Amino acid sequence: MKSKILMAILALVIAGLIAVPWIASYFYVFIFTEILILGLFAASFNLIFGYTGMLSFGHAAFFGVGSYATALVLIHLQWPFLACLLVSMGASALLALVIGFLSVRLNEVYFAMLTLAFGMMVFAIAYQWRSVTNGSDGLAGFSLGSFGLGLDLTLGNPSVYYHVVLGIVAIASIVLYVICRSSFGMILKAIRQNPERVSFAGLNVRTYRLVAFVIAGTFAGLAGGLIAPFLRVASPELLHWSMSAEPVLMAILGGTGYFLGPFVGSAVFVLLETWITSFTESWMLVLGIILALMVIFFRKGLLGTLIDWWMEVKK
Amino acid sequence: MKTTRIKNLLVAMTAATALGTATSGYAEEPIKIGGLYILSGSAATYGEFAQKGIDLAVEEINGSGGILGRDIEMIYEDTQGKASVAIQAARKLVYSEGVDALVGLDSSGVAQGMVPTMPELQKPLIITHAATPDVTGKLCNAFTYRISVNVAQNMKAAAMVAAETDATNWTTIGPDYAFGHQSWEFFGNYLKETKPDVNLMSETNFPRFGAEDFTPFIDRVMDSDADGVLISVWGGDLVNFIRQANNRGFFEKDMELMFTVGAATEVLTALGDEMPEGVHLSTRYWYEAYDNDINDRFVKAYIDAYGNPPSYNAEGAYAAIYAYKQAMEAAGTTDGPAVAKALSGMTMEAPNGTVTFRKGDNQAMVSPNWGVSGPMHPEHGIRTLTNLQIFDGEEVARTVEETGCKL
Amino acid sequence: MSGIGSALLNSLDIGLLLFIIAVGLNIVFGVLNIINFAHGALYMLGAYLAFTLINMVGMPFWAALLLAPIGVAILAVIIDRVLLRFIYSRDVADSLLLTFAILLIINESVRMIWGSGIQVVQPPQLLSGSVQLLGSSVATYSLFVIVIGLILLAGLWYLFNRTRVGRIMRAAALDRDMAEALCINTRMVVTGVFAFGAWLAGVGGVMAAPMRALDPGMGDKIIIESFIVVVIGGLGSFPGALLGAMVLGLIHGFGGRYLPEVNLLLPFVGMALVLLFKPHGIMGKGATT
Structure with a gap:
């Protein structure tokens, strides 16, 4: 019964998302594009944070590299969009393999600090390698050509781009979900709860962590590939540590223990920001207060708290 | 952002009431102009001075009948000096707030990222500060103008x-x-x-x-x-x-x-x-530097209002609002493409003398x-x-x- | 030669300022096991309080140097009693997140109170201008920063090694339960240590105010620098903070001077190298993971 209601809610949300360009004002096409992309970014992060228990402070490195990869391919090679996204994923996966290989050996604070250092190294390179990255100004002025697969889509149209993003994020989420529900995902959860026990069971914790890290990096790269044409620019701030903090906030806000938590977090984050900045400049103040309350009292996030409450009521 | 808007409205209202000219301004919706400036960080003073220049122009114009009989309402967004932020802010201003025109941009990097997206928005932009030659050069387009000196x-x-x-x-x-x-x-x-x-x-x-x-x-x-x-x-x-x-x-x-x-x-x-x-x-x-009536009046009004002499950023922003007044009145409408067209080749009187937006690249000859x-x-x-x-x-x-x- | 001399002095001056700030972060981590993300925001608050006391109230710089850090410490006591007390028993990640929230709140409050633009604090008359040293001219104020840094360094050493309070702090850092068993009021110690760390951040802020323009983003810049310092030196280690600050000071002083093409990259390379080969820092305690 309960799962049926949940499925019905989910179907409604998906139908609503598909219909956004027809039912909401034009501005919300942009808002929901952003929500979906950042949601994917946060969901990829949650694979290592919520599932595996590793707090990375450098996840923007993969997001940013993904955006630069797409921008560079569009500027220099003008490949179809799908090919750009594959390049983004490949570049981020490779980077995640290197950073992950060096980082997953460390625990807790040290892992957070090392990923922060690597993330900021990538930021510094993008900032100072002017001949390739155009320095702090970032890469701009690229335009989308064809989509690929012989599909005739006008990607420059924001509504079309929104539907493309929706489709790609949906597919990526299903893949991520399958990974989380697989035996591999179960082992990640076990690692979060008790790494010693997992290693006593004869499994190499480090390898599992590394694989999770690379998968997360790859999907962050995909999200980055989607954000560059949306923002029309790939710039160093996409790589900065403050960008790494965003998926952390979104995951906490939505709920780290649930697959859809980061998406809920992303939606709440972006919508609140849009609405609150319409009547006060102090969005960050509100965000800070919300975050403090979430960390202290609602550690399960909005989604977790809601579901708990619902279970309680429906008992 | 919104406090400024409210302040502007109050200023406009008091001005209108004081002069007893509260006529057409209330009958119609105000003309909305979006301002994109750096309002935080180490360059925020520039955005602040630009706002002061604009507020002065808006006060003057609204006090003397507005544009096409309509009041001006300013809505500001912070670009944080980042192109991605500025582009999203411009979308918000155009699609959510429904502004008729845009002014602003403090940074060359922001301008380079932002300007190529202007034709999509179908609204004119007058750059009042950012100086990169490219935006009235290889990146130029029919919607982008610059009233300030370039590099x-x-x-x-x-x-x-x-x-x-x-x-x-x-x-x-x-x-x-x-x-x-x-x-x-x-x-x-x-x-x-x-x-x-x-x-x-x-x-x-x-x-x-x-x-x-x-x-x-x-x-x-x-x-x-x-x-x-x-x-x-x-x-x-x-x-x-x-x-x-x-x-x-x-x-x-x-x-x-x-x-x-x-x-x-x-x-x-x-x-x-x-x-x-x-x-x-x-x-x-x-x-x-300039000995003309408009400048004398502008400098005096600015010092009276704010206590210090106007900067180039304040002047550019001030003049940009007057440029829109002239262009919108010439076009007889606030329609984006029509106003942009009216700006092309337009000559106006500004505090820094006679200013012409050159037809070939939309750069003001200042x-x-x-x-x-x-x-x-x-x-x-x-x-x-x-x-x-x-x-x-x-x-x-x-x-x-x-x-x-x-x- | 003069180039190296001035780069060296510049490194020392940046390094000691960083030490004052980072050692506070490190003491808080060592004793409370909290990574205080809001430490940079507290530093900023010190600078802004000094701005108000000097430029608005008209106090001399010296009075601000005394009062502003105390103001920051009082705020820290409130933060500790109202917010942090909930998460002392949780893992480090939660403290990072909560203090990040505090950082957002302080940053935005500063923006609301003092505005987004830059503010400037003048150094006291006595310390403005420059003097000739090692064949190049050096800002008098830089020398003052160096002197104050050294005085604080000596004071802290004395506190930790020669006083009862310092020993209690070290005991609590080693084993909180044991300290409690010895009838030491650890709650007082916790609040006191957090306030002391904040006080150091505030001192750093006042010291930095006449050298740097104040803007509401200044805390975010310094917090990452402080992380680098404590990671290089060793989380929780007092001599480590000094070493880390000196290393980062040298990276800035010489990197900006001789390798400007990569000066942004260097600090993070240093940080990563230390974490890779000595995860607990050069002076950090014990076992590696």
């Missing part, structure tokens, strides 16, 4: 000033983004043309925009053979730079120092007498000002400019062919 114009003038000095070994200290790099590039090219025997040093200095410690770069220049330095650091960075340079004895060395935006009154006000005497300072508009810092102004608390030179806007501009703009 090419200012560096042509700078090269003419530099050619008059004895300095032969030139280097630069500039922010590490489009503005700093392009300033040096254009300056070098123009200077080499007029004075082929000068040496442009390969050791250049590009500290990060928003860096706090300029000392290593100051030391590098002091230890080098440079006898001429082009300094394009600006905003809060320039305040930091001058103070640290003072501490290092930088100004005691015998060098020709040229500050490309050093006579911004935002900076002069913050520095007071810490700004040294005897260095070359430039600005895109110096409030004492004059860079260069001078040498002199004694403190007795009332305004800032350095004065001596040996003031007002360059001819047309003369220092690139030809339309040189800009690479094809409109």
Whole structure:
């Protein structure tokens, strides 16, 4: 019964998302594009944070590299969009393999600090390698050509781009979900709860962590590939540590223990920001207060708290 | 953001009531104009001064019947000096707030990212500060105009000033983004043309925009053979730079120092007498440089309202609102493409004289000002400019062919 | 030669300022096991309080140097009692997140109170200008920063090694339960240590105010620098903070001077190298993971 209601809610949300360009004002096409992309970014992060228990402070490195990869391919090679996204994923996966290989050996604070250092190294390179990255100004002025697969889509149209993003994020989420529900995902959860026990069971914790890290990096790269044409620019701030903090906030806000938590977090984050900045400049103040309350009292996030409450009521 | 809007409305309302002209302004929706400025961080003073200039223009216009009988309502967004933020803010202004036109942009990097998206928005943009030549050059489009001096114009003038000095070994200290790099590039090219025997040093200095410690770069220049330095650091960075340079004895060395935006009154006000005497300072508009009625009125009204003299950013923003008034009244509508079209080739009277948006590239033919810092102004608390030179806007501009703009 | 001399002095001055700030972060981590993300915001608050006391109230710099850090410490006591007490028993990640929230709140409050633009604090008359040293001119104020840094360094050493309070702090850092068993009121120690760390951040802020323009983003810049310092030196280690600050000071002083093309990259390379080869820092305690 309960799962049926949940499925019905989910179907409604998906139908609503598909219909956004027809039912909401034009501005919300942009808002929901952003929500979906950042949601994917946060969901990829949650694979290592919520599932595996590793707090990375450098996840923007993969997001940013993904955006630069797409921008560079569009500027220099003008490949179809799908090919750009594959390049983004490949570049981020490779980077995640290197950073992950060096980082997953460390625990807790040290892992957070090392990923922060690597993330900021990538930021510094993008900032100072002017001949390739155009320095702090970032890469701009690229335009989308064809989509690929012989599909005739006008990607420059924001509504079309929104539907493309929706489709790609949906597919990526299903893949991520399958990974989380697989035996591999179960082992990640076990690692979060008790790494010693997992290693006593004869499994190499480090390898599992590394694989999770690379998968997360790859999907962050995909999200980055989607954000560059949306923002029309790939710039160093996409790589900065403050960008790494965003998926952390979104995951906490939505709920780290649930697959859809980061998406809920992303939606709440972006919508609140849009609405609150319409009547006060102090969005960050509100965000800070919300975050403090979430960390202290609602550690399960909005989604977790809601579901708990619902279970309680429906008992 | 919204407090300013409310304030504007209040100002407009009181003005209208006081004058007893509360007529058409209430009957129709106000004309909305979106302002995109840096409102936070080390350059926020610039956005603040631009807002002051705009508020003044809006108050004047709304007090005397508005545009096409409608009041102006300003809505501001913070670009944070980032292109991605500015582009999203512009979308919000156009699609959510429904603005009719845009003004603003403080940073070249932001302008380069933002300008290519203007045709999609179908609203005119008048750039009031960002100086990269590209936006009225190879990135130009029918919706983008600039009322302020660009890097090419200012560096042509700078090269003419530099050619008059004895300095032969030139280097630069500039922010590490489009503005700093392009300033040096254009300056070098123009200077080499007029004075082929000068040496442009390969050791250049590009500290990060928003860096706090300029000392290593100051030391590098002091230890080098440079006898001429082009300094394009600006905003809060320039305040930091001058103070640290003072501490290092930088100004005691015998060098020709040229500050490309050093006579911004935002900076002069913050520095007071810490700004040294005897260095070359430039600005895109110096409030004492123009002897005409509009300027007299503008400077007086500005000082009365805010207590300090207007900066070039305030002047550009002020003039941009009047440019929209003239263009919208000429077009008879606030329709984006029609207003943009009316701006093309338009000539208007502004505090800095007669200004024309050139048809070929939409760049206003305005004059860079260069001078040498002199004694403190007795009332305004800032350095004065001596040996003031007002360059001819047309003369220092690139030809339309040189800009690479094809409109 | 003069180039190296001035780069060295510049490194020392940046390094000691960083030490004052980072050692506070490190003490808080060592004793409370909290990574205080809001430490940079507290530093900023010190600078802004000094701005108000000097430019608005008209106090001399010296009074601000005394009062502003105390103001920051009082705020820290409130933060500790109202917010942090909930998460002392949780893992480090939660403290990072909560203090990040505090950082957002302080940053935005500063923006609301003092505005987004830059503010400038003048150094006292006695310390403005420059003097000749090692063949190049050096800002008098830089020398003052160096002197104050050294005085604080000596004071802290004395506190930790020669006083009862310092020993209690070290005991609590080693084993909180044991300290409690010895009838030491650890709650008082916790609040006191957090306030002391904040006080150091505030001192750093006041010291930095006459050298740097104040803007509401200044805390975010310094917090990452402080992380680098404590990671290089060793989380929780007092001599480590000094070493880390000196290393980072040298990276800035010489990197900006001789390798400007990569000066942004260098600190993070240093940080990563230390974490890779000595995860607990050069002076950090014990076992590696």
